[in-house]
Amino acid sequence: MNDKKILRVIPAEKVNMGGIILDQPLPASGIDQIDPFLLIHHWDSELPGGQHQRDVGVGPHPHRGFSPVTFVFKGDLQHRDSLGNDATVTSGGTQWMHAGRGITHSERPSAAMAESGGPLEFIQFWVNSPAAHKMDNAFYLPLSNEETPRIEDEGYHLAIVAGIYEGVKGPAPTLSPMTLLRGGIKADFSCEVSLPSSFNTMIYLLDGELQINNIEARAKDLVQLGQDGEAISILAKKDTRFIVLSGEPINEEVTSYGPFVMNDQTQIMQAIRDAQMGKMGILIEDF
Template sequence: MSTNYKKVRALLAATEIDMGGMPVRQPFPTKRFPDIDPFLLLHHADIKVPQHRDPTKTGVGPHPHRGFSPVTFVFKGGVHHRDSRGNSQAVYAGGTQWMHAGMGIVHSERPPEDIFDQGGRQEIIQLWVNSPAKHKMDQPSYFPLTAEDTPKVILDNGKVVFNIVSGEFMGTKGPIPTLSPVTTATGSLQAGGSAFISVQENYQSFLYLLDGKIRIDGYGIVEGENAVLFDTTGKDIGIEALEDTRVLWGSGQPIGEKIMTYGPYVMNDQTQILEAMRDYQMGKMGVLVE
């Protein structure tokens, strides 16, 4: 038993909001937690793709980003990413689309053409990860990661499986490079399975439950569609699944810089936001013609 447990700072319910006609669940940001530095936003969507429409015309059409990394974790179906730098890649369940928007990029995220062969549903989480000021105007970069290329950590006789996307988790490194120390992993826990997570001191960390139910040592029971935000002090977290449960884990070193956000842009001051708007309108972030 650990004597240095991380306490639960807050339990954030993933309330449903409307994102341009698409229902998503959002545990953060909230008024109390406008960000969880370096994590800015989490959206959980589970969508049935309409059969009467061309899937390449549904989903999220071309839009710009600057100054952070929009990351999409795919749990069901698939996502086809296209961008103004010429990238075009479909990633399916168990995979991840990680894009450093840098100085600016236009991208779309739509169901792949064969989505109905994959069950006709898209279940994804999009996590926005802030970029340090010194990297906000880097050249954009894009990293597609398939389920097959994602390292796994298997615990408790196979009852617990974590898929390591970035950073280092339980001694295993994820393949996606990050602009500041950020660890992300998806996990599935069978009922009765347990895991012990150690986190670097002073890192922000959260655990989002897509479904199911777990018990956290020293805290109690947490049900699906909630995010558990942990204190930055302490380093150990013990969890036990009371039902089959899927989770997203995130931890990162706080960047500690003032941020200014406006729609798809995350910068450090108002002038930079206005520059981003101008640069997009002038075509400096490129053009995406689908």
């Protein structure tokens, strides 16, 4: 089995999203996407408490043409949408949403967390949808930590959110072939990860320090690996939490504008008109 070649190590940049400072490893300078992955945002903050839920998180907004996926690491997030879904996912859980032809949703810390305060940490990443599925019906799936299968060995664990890894199938449905993992490894331990050579693969470190195929990576680095092998060797220099995003490239044109990801500008203009006309649903939050 050949090693996957490391193409680059991308340090996350600080970005201001409506007054919220996030770490963004993707897109990065000169890198619009790593097909099929479009964006990665890492939110890590301390809520002060004493707040109303309406004043925290992200209020109702539409999406079309891709899947925004959220891995929750600390605290909780409540999802509401125009399909009538209302679910709160806590540490270790995942919010999985396929926007399809259109959906309006909000993501906020729960009312209890807004009041009590505490650490809130999550990663949201956007997965492109193939053209054939961009106008499918939208759907939402909340996954708890307990509903996410894990592989554990001495010094490390891997949770399989989507795809099949070492014979274990993740519960999240995907529209193109991919494997999505959440991992943790203790200092001085090692593990081997094997993924198809045809997949574009990334490893993002939430914290800690790893040696990946003999290349050093530190907290908030994104390691991009190529399509020339299957094997990934991971050695922990420090206790580290990480995610693995690996998928078959879709190899289609991508045109995006804000919360819409389509294949051409005409489709983007239609998405904007449809959102303005309420065709992506209406969400009125009840506080």
